[in-house]
């Protein structure tokens with residue numbers, strides 16, 4: 001695939017993107033080689049491996065990785081493939097281990113990945129095999145950030161916070177306590193399920209595609225929110241109701257949908273079913289205002305950290321990793337978060353709300369998966385593939401760094417997707433890290449161009 | 457909740473030779489076959505009558521763990537954390553209402569479904585099989601689902617049910633655990649009742 005082909009696939013200036021990027025096996029292969037080997041990827045959370053020896057299987061791209069905590073308490077991420085003949089070293093999803101012993105020929109690896117035991121070493125390998133050369137392959141870069149664990153296979157990748165850029169502020173609001181204290185969340189469960197859609201449909205959904213609200217008409221009509229038993233319709237709390245919603249694209253390809261509250265805003269109670277839960281969230285809201293001052297005006301909603309980590313910053317709060325399986329299949333992993341020190345009654349309220357909203361049995365998200373499947377499937381046809389997809393919403397509407405860093409729209413917009421796919425193309429073209437971070441992207445110095453274009 | 461959800465001591469019990477077993481078992485089979493007919497024919501409101509008001513209906517997630525590990529490592533535990541779902545009666549009614557809106561696109565157009573129920577076994581009856589008011593039952597299910605054109609999913613697994621008999625309502629399920637033989641769910645959605 002030549003660079004010139006990639007140019008025509010993503011035409012962000014005209015808001016048109018080829019359907020091939022969601023369907024082509026050749027492009028998918030390129031993604032695995034050029035994108036998933038370089039970006040920072042979300043692999044898990046410290047609360048899943050609290051003690052020395054704890055491990056948890058995760059994924060990076062198509063491949064299985066072992067997340068574990070060694071005897072000194074340090075976190076590691078290893079490729080889950082034996083260095084002898086490739087066997088999957090660990091086939092347990094989680095647990096506690098002293099060593100990982102390969103089921104095939106019993107090479108064993110310590111918790112820091114080093115090759116420890118080689119059966120019949122003295123008779124069969126002495127003088128030839130240097131154990132130090134045959135450790136489990138460890139990721140080149142690893143970062144623990146407010147409990148979340150991220151990794152990259154690119155030794156030249158910028159450090160994680162540089163990679164996050166100004167999207168950090170928004171991700172932070174997902175990871176921080178509801179009362180504004182930094183960090184302090186734990187994972188209370190992980191949904192893992194496989195669905196027949198291209199992984200980017202899921203990532204794009206969370207970038208701030210607020211336009212698809214229509215899909216959720218059924219839950220809005222019946223009411224599944226925290227006041228639903230009291231007869232209130234809709235699917236969520238009303239805490240964002242009076243806020244100015246903002247949609248932000250970042251140079252690194254991330255995109256978010258957050259909101260700014262009025263300086264004098266007050267907590268909007270929408271917990272009629274359980275007043276004590278409402279009282280708790282009011283307390284958190286007021287504490288956060290007190291603690292963060294003006295900064296507390298910013299409140300989170302959803303976002304995608306490039307390329308495949310999405311978050312929901314309110315309820316159902318959590319992080320999703322959209323692991324690719326093929327051009328038409330994705331494994332969704334959704335890590336549900338609560339404040340570690342939240343009262344039991346609050347955690348119980350949250351888990352019930354998360355389950356009825358999210359995942360394959362979630363009343364809201366079922367309809368998302370249906371969209372992603374049929375958008376993928378109906379783009380495959382010979383004739384369908386001649387049509388570009390339309391990404392022209394709110395072209396040129398976003399302003400630079402107003403009121404927050406990034407390209408910010410105050411109306412629903414697809415500029416986050418235009419930015420996301422521009423970066424996506426840079427990875428597939430094998431650009432250097434300055435370009436991958438969008439350092440010279442003119443959109444972030446001059447604003448987004450508005451170029452009217454017909455159907456292509 | 458653990459006493460209700462824990463079938464581990466019941467699984468190995470064989471009550472089949474005891475008086476009253478055959479009659480009760482055929483009543484139970486009739487109950488499950490009715491349930492399947494109601495669901496497969498989309499008579500959701502009538503199906504809801506088979507569920508008690510104090511219902512707990514959940515589907516744990518599963519993980520690959522070593523043989524020796526105890527159940528709480530392999531299965532998520534009802535009443536704690538996250539499962540595929542953990543419904544009370546209100547939530548099940550909401551799920552029915554959602555389908556009835558006609559704009560729940562994951563079930564609109566409706567899926568074509570067939571439930572097969574087998575291996576119905578009574579593993580506990582109180583006060584006894586002949587005058588039972590409370591029973592624990594295990595069974596197997598197969599749900600075949602096809603929608604739109606070739607979007608086909610088969611769910612196969614086990615159910616651990618507890619039922620209660622009331623003069624007014626007959627038998628009703630008040631606890632159901634749905635165990636699917638998958639760790640990573642091989643289905644995009646669970647939009648039908650298992």
Ligand code: FES
Nearest residue numbers: 082084085102105
């Ligand atoms: S493949 Fe692991 S020891 Fe041979």
Ligand SMILES: [Fe+2]
Nearest residue numbers: 212215365368
């Ligand atoms: Fe959605």
